[in-house]
Amino acid sequence: MSDLPLSPAQKPAGARSWIETLGLAHILLGLFLLIYPAMASDFFLTQIGGYSLVLGMISLSLMLLAGYGGMVSLAQITVAGAAGYVVAIFGVNNSGVHGFGWPWWVFVPLAIAIASLVSALIGWIAVRTEGIYTIMITLAVATACFYFTQQNYALFNGFPGYNGLRAPEVFGVYWRDPVPFYYLCLAMATLAYAAVLYGARSTFGLTLQAIRDNPRRMRAIGFNVTAHKVFAWWLAGLIAGAAGVLLVWFNGRISPGTIAVGPAINILVIAIIGGLRHPIGPFLGAVVVTLMQTFAIDIIGAERFNTLIGLVFLLIVFISPDGILGLWERFRPQAGREDWRTFRTATKQVGNKGRKT
Amino acid sequence: MATNVAASRLQGTGANALELDGVGRQFGALTALSGINMRIAPGERRAVLGSNGAGKTTLFNTITGDFHPTSGSIRFFGEDITTLAVHERIRRGLRRTYQISQLFTNLTVRESIYLAYRGVSRNRFSLLRPRVSDSAMAQAESISHAVHLDGERDKTVGTLSHGQQRQLEIALALAGAPRFILFDEPAAGLSPTERRDLIEILNALPKHIGYIIIEHDLDVALRVSEYVSMMHNGQLFTEGTPEEIENDPRVQEIYLGGGHG
Numbered sequence: 262m263s264d265l266p267l268s269p270a271q272k273p274a275g276a277r278s279w280i281e282t283l284g285l286a287h288i289l290l291g292l293f294l295l296i297y298p299a300m301a302s303d304f305f306l307t308q309i310g311g312y313s314l315v316l317g318m319i320s321l322s323l324m325l326l327a328g329y330g331g332m333v334s335l336a337q338i339t340v341a342g343a344a345g346y347v348v349a350i351f352g353v354n355n356s357g358v359h360g361f362g363w364p365w366w367v368f369v370p371l372a373i374a375i376a377s378l379v380s381a382l383i384g385w386i387a388v389r390t391e392g393i394y395t396i397m398i399t400l401a402v403a404t405a406c407f408y409f410t411q412q413n414y415a416l417f418n419g420f421p422g423y424n425g426l427r428a429p430e431v432f433g434v435y436w437r438d439p440v441p442f443y444y445l446c447l448a449m450a451t452l453a454y455a456a457v458l459y460g461a462r463s464t465f466g467l468t469l470q471a472i473r474d475n476p477r478r479m480r481a482i483g484f485n486v487t488a489h490k491v492f493a494w495w496l497a498g499l500i501a502g503a504a505g506v507l508l509v510w511f512n513g514r515i516s517p518g519t520i521a522v523g524p525a526i527n528i529l530v531i532a533i534i535g536g537l538r539h540p541i542g543p544f545l546g547a548v549v550v551t552l553m554q555t556f557a558i559d560i561i562g563a564e565r566f567n568t569l570i571g572l573v574f575l576l577i578v579f580i581s582p583d584g585i586l587g588l589w590e591r592f593r594p595q596a597g598r599e600d601w602r603t604f605r606t607a608t609k610q611v612g613n614k615g616r617k618t
Numbered sequence: 619m620a621t622n623v624a625a626s627r628l629q630g631t632g633a634n635a636l637e638l639d640g641v642g643r644q645f646g647a648l649t650a651l652s653g654i655n656m657r658i659a660p661g662e663r664r665a666v667l668g669s670n671g672a673g674k675t676t677l678f679n680t681i682t683g684d685f686h687p688t689s690g691s692i693r694f695f696g697e698d699i700t701t702l703a704v705h706e707r708i709r710r711g712l713r714r715t716y717q718i719s720q721l722f723t724n725l726t727v728r729e730s731i732y733l734a735y736r737g738v739s740r741n742r743f744s745l746l747r748p749r750v751s752d753s754a755m756a757q758a759e760s761i762s763h764a765v766h767l768d769g770e771r772d773k774t775v776g777t778l779s780h781g782q783q784r785q786l787e788i789a790l791a792l793a794g795a796p797r798f799i800l801f802d803e804p805a806a807g808l809s810p811t812e813r814r815d816l817i818e819i820l821n822a823l824p825k826h827i828g829y830i831i832i833e834h835d836l837d838v839a840l841r842v843s844e845y846v847s848m849m850h851n852g853q854l855f856t857e858g859t860p861e862e863i864e865n866d867p868r869v870q871e872i873y874l875g876g877g878h879g
């Protein structure tokens with residue numbers, strides 16, 4: 262389901278066709294996702310397909326920070342929520358508060374821009390800490406934002422938040438209809454996924470991973486470590502912000518409940534279930550969690566649902582600290598277990614031309 | 619006294635590469651460094667000797683800013699850098715290696731040297747992949763050659779031997795345009811052959827690049843430096859040419875007396 266199985270040893274050096282560059286797994290996955298609407302009901306298209314892609318994007322923003330930068334954030338849903346509130350305030354809502362009715366092509370970029378700045382600000386606070394303290398401080402920020410939006414009526418309309426948020430109609434298409442919404446989410450998620458995959462081998466991507474490995478050495482070769490970490494948060498904010506816009510169009514509403522501690526932890530659970538080593542992980546995790554959320558509730562009831570998620574989480578972390586990605590690595594034929602480096606070499610082969618093996 | 623020799627030797631040479639005035643560093647009640655005065659001319663190659671715990675690494679840490687000194691001031695080519703952030707000092711041409719290798723175990727040799735070059739040049743925030751034709755990539759080639767790592771360019775740093783990692787430490791210090799380098803026991807743990815390699819690498823450095831090398835092995839130190847400073851208990855207690863140092867009875871006492879001279 263991903264490009265993982267491409268072993269560097271099997272790849273010929275020299276020129277490659279676009280199929281090799283893109284990776285067979287990517288092409289198959291892409292084809293499946295493109296024709297998925299022909300097979301799926303509206304429910305599966307939106308509630309499972311679209312929603313998984315949106316949650317996957319928010320988790321992807323976490324994967325970028327945690328996987329490449331070693332910074333585990335619990336505030337990604339807060340960043341997405343910031344974009345959501347901008348949409349509610351500057352677009353149209355039914356709550357009779359604000360709702361300036363600006364055109365979508367103004368408030369969508371504005372929402373993403375503000376979300377990325379919020380993310381950079383949270384990052385700027387969080388980069389002073391490391392490891393478990395980053396988790397704690399981002400959790401504190403997320404909780405503070407939750408309570409603040411709940412109590413502030415002037416800007417956030419307090420507890421009820423905003424409802425009646427509609428996706429725009431462009432080119433005669435209402436973008437919240439199942440098929441257009443699915444393709445919109447797919448396009449945005451693909452863009453974000455491809456950007457992260459490409460960016461991982463960019464100068465900044467290497468920088469971020471090197472900072473994760475050895476910040477002291479990075480300073481000693483001239484890097485301003487703090488500035489680079491904050492920049493990573495800003496980039497993650499772009500992805501989470503774009504996902505936040507889709508999220509409020511999906512829900513039709515935004516309230517403090519959207520950015521509460523539960524949803525914040527949910528994003529982390531998704532990322533860890535999926536795996537943090539490759540940008541496909543968050544999307545795998547999102548599909549699993551969304552399916553469980555949708556169907557387990559019918560089977561075991563809503564109260565027990567969190568217990569189930571918790572058990573699955575424990576099970577996966579217990580069997581494979583690298584989530585579903587790690588399971589894939591472990592059980593796929595002949596390859597056996599591979600370390601992080603081999604894995605990365607494999608992913609690098611997908612996009613890096615002219616590199617000898 | 620030997621310090622006077624140093625001073626007179628350097629008279630009339632404009633700004634020194636490095637100038638330490640009364641530099642000291644406390645760790646709580648422990649005085650790791652005190653009253654260090656040092657003048658090093660551009661292009662000069664100096665060895666620092668001293669027993670374990672003498673404060674040699676701490677001296678380097680205060681010069682690069684890994685720790686700030688608790689007293690005194692440091693000038694680099696005439697500019698006061700005492701309170702500058704580490705990366706600011708590096709961008710001014712100061713470099714260092716670490717006694718215990720500090721490397722990026724998940725990157726390749728080429729990527730590591732590329733980053734070391736990037737750190738002191740522009741486009742540090744570039745979201746594009748480095749092109750093969752990139753001048754930084756070209757420099758990564760020539761530097762890996764200079765430290766005898768040609769064959770390992772595309773190997774992951776974590777898979778290199780100890781000796782090769784020590785060579786990469788040096789490569790990271792050579793990237794960009796270094797003016798002055800601090801080598802912290804580059805020979806630690808090397809085999810005799812690797813030591814010979816190291817001496818060759820150091821002696822092949824461009825003449826304008828000065829350095830301080832910390833080295834326990836007197837033989838190595840004497841072959842790569844023209845002047846020697848001795849440290850003991852956080853203080854510089856003598857400086858001189860290699861012959862002067864070798865024949866100094868106090869030095870022999872420290873080295874033979876197990877560091878309690």
Ligand SMILES: Nc1ncnc2c1ncn2[C@@H]1O[C@H](COP(=O)(O)OP(=O)(O)OP(=O)(O)O)[C@@H](O)[C@H]1O
Nearest residue numbers: 645648650668669670671672673674675676677717
């Ligand atoms: N970060 C630190 N915190 C507390 N004490 C320290 C720290 N770094 C060094 N010291 C102490 O400062 C003194 C000097 O240490 P330093 O590492 O500079 O010695 P050195 O000359 O480099 O020795 P070696 O030859 O063993 O490398 C030692 O007593 C050491 O324990």
Ligand SMILES: [Mg+2]
Nearest residue numbers: 674675676717
């Ligand atoms: Mg030392």
